[in-house]
Amino acid sequence: MPDQMQRIVLASRPEGQASEENFRLESVDMPQPEEGEVLVRVHYMSLDPYMRGRMNAGKSYADPVEIGETMTAGGVGEVIASNSPDFQPGDFALGAFGWASHACAQGSDIRKLDPDMAPLTTALGVLGMPGFTAWHGLDAYGRPQAGETLVVAAATGPVGSMVGQLAKQKGLRVVGIAGGADKCKLAVETFGFDACLDHRAYASAEGLKEALAAECPDGIDIYYENVGGKVLEAVLPLMNNFGRIPVCGMIAWYNSAETDLTAPAIWRSVLTKFLSVNGFIIFNHYDRYGDFLGEVGPGIASGDIKYLEDIAEGLENAPRTFLSMMQGGNTGKQIVKLV
C-alpha cells in the first residue's frame, strides 16, 4: 500500500464562472481506518452539476465545501483495509469518497456493490443518484398520465434520458432539449424521445418557445426542471392548466443569475395555470430506493432502458472534466476512472 494518497481540494471560491484555478491537486498521507471504518481505493468517481453549488459560500441545501477541503463526490471504491465487520478487502462499495484516490468511511455509511449484478459504474448513474432522481421526481411530483406531454432538458444526461424513457413507457409525448444536433439525434434514436430541440439553435427564449410550441401541440403538462434559464422562460407560457414542475436543478443559473425571466412572471404562471411546483433533492428520499430498483432495475438488465456513460481518466483531469460538463461537454453520465 502506498503511503500517500491524492485528492483535489477547493482552492478558492469561483466568482461567477468556475475555473481550474478554483481546484488544487494534493498528495497527503494515506489515512488509517478507525474502528468500524474501511479504507477504499476509489475506482470511479462521479461528477454532477450539484457540485457547483458546494463551491459557493453559504448554505444551499448542503453545507459548502470549505477552502482547502476535499471536493465532494460519490464514488465506487474497492475495500483495501477494513475495521468493519461488514466489509472485507476486495469488496466494492458505493460511498461519498470525494475527489480522491482513497478514502476512509464508516461501514454503515457505504453500500456494498455486487460487480456481477451490474457494471460498477451504473451505481453512479442509471442505478444510482441520477437515475433515482429521475424516477422519484417524475413519479412523486410529475404524476404522469398517458396522453400528456412532458418536456425535459439535458435530454441525453443521466437524469433527462431516464425521465424521458420512463415517461415514454407511461404513454406520454416526450420532447427533449439538448445542446447540439448530435445530442438531439441521440435523444430521439437511442432514448426514444418523440422530438428533441437544440437550444443552441435559438438565440432567444422566444424562438425556443415557438419551436417547442410546434412540438407540443397540446401544450406541456409536465416540465421536469433541471436547467432553469432560457428553457424555463420558453416553457412557462406553454404550460397547461394543472401542470406539474418537479425542480431538481437549475444548472443554467449555477454560474450566473442573468435572465430575462422575472419573479412576477413565474408567480403569475403558477397562479393562473394552477401549477404544482416541487423542489427536491434525492438525498431526502432514500426510503424509496428499493422501489426504484424494483421498478427500473429489470428494464436496465433487459436493455429496455438505455443509458450512456462518458468516462474520463485520471483524478488530475477531474476539474477540467467537471468544468466541461457544466458547459454540456459530456455525453451521458460523467464519470472519472481512477484505476
Add this chain to the structure above:
Amino acid sequence: MPDQMQRIVLASRPEGQASEENFRLESVDMPQPEEGEVLVRVHYMSLDPYMRGRMNAGKSYADPVEIGETMTAGGVGEVIASNSPDFQPGDFALGAFGWASHACAQGSDIRKLDPDMAPLTTALGVLGMPGFTAWHGLDAYGRPQAGETLVVAAATGPVGSMVGQLAKQKGLRVVGIAGGADKCKLAVETFGFDACLDHRAYASAEGLKEALAAECPDGIDIYYENVGGKVLEAVLPLMNNFGRIPVCGMIAWYNSAETDLTAPAIWRSVLTKFLSVNGFIIFNHYDRYGDFLGEVGPGIASGDIKYLEDIAEGLENAPRTFLSMMQGGNTGKQIVKLV
C-alpha cells in the same frame, strides 16, 4: 317593475394603476328572463381583488371582461321574476350577477340562499368564495401541522383572517401582515393571530424580513400567498425546508410588476428548501364546498370564527370602493349594498 336597470361596464383598460375612468355607469333596458331563467334584483355585490385581472386584455385564468361589457362580480339577489321551476319571486340566490342592479341568470347557475340560516352577506365572504378559498388552500396545499408556523398577509381580509383562524385551531403559530397599526391590532385581538406586522412600517423587504424573523423564531413552514411583492421577498429566505406555499393571489403585482425579487431567487428557494408551491383558484374546487360548509359553518354559527365585513352603499360607488380596496382601504370583506 322599472323598465331600466343600472350597470357598470369596463370603459377602458388600465395602464398600470386602475382608475375611475376605466369604469362607466349605464342605464339599459330591463332584461326579460328566458326559459329556465330568473330575473333578480341585486341586494349585495362582492368586490374582490381578482377583478383587477379581468380588466386586463389577455387571458389570465379567466377570459378578460371586454370593453363595454358589465364588470364581473358575485352577488346576492332577490328573484323578482322566474321562468325556472326551482325559483319563485321572493327567493334569494347567489350568482354571478355582475356590477349591476339587476340580472338574468339560468336557475341552474345560481344557488338558493336561506336568509334565516345566516346573514345574506356571508354568502359573499366568510361562507362564500373567500372563506372557501382560505379553507381549501390551507387544507389541500398548506397541509398544516400543529407546532408549525404560518404567515399570511392581508390578515384582516376575508381570506387572511380565515386562514389565520383555521391555522390557530390546528395549533400553529400564526403571524399576519397587514397595512396599518389598526389592522394589526384587529388581527391579534379579533382574529387571534399570535402577532401581526404592519408592512407600511418597513420601507424595504429586508426590514420586513428581520421583523418577521423575530416573530418566527422557528422559521416559516407555510406561507399562504395572496400578495406577492415585498412580502414574498421577505418571506422566502425564512421558509423552512419542506415548506408549503399555496398561491391564491398576488395583489401587490396586479397593478405593477416592479420588484427586487428575481426569478432565479424564487427557483433557488424552491430547489434548496424543497418547497411545494401550488397555484389554485377556488372555482375549480367546488366539489369540496360541502366539506367546507360542514367543517367551518358550525364555528361561524357559534361565533368561534370571527369575520368582518366592510359594506359600501350604492352601485355608483363601486368603482371608487374597488380602487380603494386594491390599496387596502377596506377593513374586512368588501361588499356593496345596492338595496
